[in-house]
Amino acid sequence: MSKPTPRRAALSLAPALALAALAAPALAQSWPSQPIRLVVPFAPGGTTDLIARLVATPLGESLGQPVVVENRPGAGATLGSLQVAQSPPDGHVLVLSSIASHAIAPALYSNVRYDALTDFTHVALLSLNPSVIVAHPRLGPADMADLARRHREDGRGLDMASSGAGSSNHLLIVRLGQILGKELNHIPFRGAGPAMTAVIGGQVPLMSDSLPSAAAHIRQGSVRALATSGEARHPAFPEVPTLREAGFDLVTSSWFGLSAPARLPASVTDRLSREVLAVLARPEVQSRFAEFGGTxxxxxxAGFTQFVASELARWEPVVRESGAKPD
Structure with missing residues (x-):
């Protein structure tokens, strides 16, 4: 049998390409045709879960199909992210992407099986959030100066929890240890919820958490806020100093976005982005963000894709220079 020429091969592909071109507008007109799964690659109770549920209900109302939040934690948010990267690009499976899954994990883990840029369609940035250092109100330090003193005097150093290896709060703990001149003992959990439960219960004295997931516990007095990681004090918690004010030259924020599998049709991407940004602009949603400390x-x-690319470039050298390893 003779080998197909490039022209014959191209001609043989023409019907398939034509069908694909016709299918894209048809998909856009019928989408969404079923409930949308929103995969949150962390355990319930953390900032990612909080933001997902805040956006999911009004987004489902706008789209005419429910948006169902599905928690798939594990491996620094890479397990749930991989599941979405390998899903059909039909707009019915989305992921709450984050600084952990799409900026830090690719540098921290040697076996991440997705490309944070090319394996996803990045739809919209949902939120930017400072971190906060919290302590058990009786067992933990009273402030950052007390934290530094106790860490210096304790032979093994202080324990500090986070939502898991590879999170921005994990790296904040690493950086704090570098500034203190002595490594903090990172205690990773499978999500911010379980980590906060351990701090409230007195099993771990300290935690680095995103402000939105810690806000209610701070207000209730379940934990004491020692410092936030923003450029300035957060309006929701004006009494809490920044790390810089406390003598630590450290400023960082976590972020969360909405992403889909690569090759999502542009018409679906554009509609989804418009609907998401409209939800974020609602006064009641803005009020909830302000209440828990998110922006x-x-x-x-286009802007979110560029942002993810810049975050990848920013965090790769930070991870390398910090010496952070998956726990």
Whole structure:
């Protein structure tokens, strides 16, 4: 049998390409045709879960199909992210992407099986959030100066929990240890919820958490806020100093976005982005963000994709120089 020429091969592909071109507008007109799964690659109870549920209900109402949150924690948020990367690009499976899954994990883990840029369609930035250092109100330090003193005097050093290896709060703990001149003992959990439960219960004296997931516990007095990681004090907690004010030259924020599998049709991407940004602009949603210490995002697909690329470039050398390893 003779080998097909490039022209014959191209001609043989033409019907398939034509069908694909016709299918894209048809998909856009019928989408969404079923409930949408929103995969949250962390355990319930953390910032990612909080933001997902805040956006999911009004987004489902706008789209005419429910948006169902599905928690799939594990391996620094890479397990749930991989599941979405390998899903059909039909707009019915999305992921709450984050600094952990799409900026830190690719540098921290040697076996991440997805490309944070090319294996996803990045739809919209949802939120930017400072971190907060919290302590058990009786067993933990009273402030950052007390934390530094106790850490210096304790032979093995202080324990500090986070939502898991590879999170921005994990790296904040690493950086704090570098500034203190002595490594803090990172205690990773499978999500911010379980970590906070351990701090409230007195099993771990300290935690680095995103402000939105810690806000209610701070207000209830279940934990004491020692410092936030923003450029300035957060309006929701004006009494809490920044790390810089406490003598630690450290400023960082976590972020969360909405992403889909690669090759999501542009018409679906654009509609989804418009609906998401409209939800984030609602006064009641803005009010909830302000209440728990988050800042709603405003980036469309092009802007969010550029943002993810810049975050990858930013965090790769930080991970390398910090010496952080998966726990």
């Amino acid at each position: 709603p995002g405003t980036l469309d697909p």
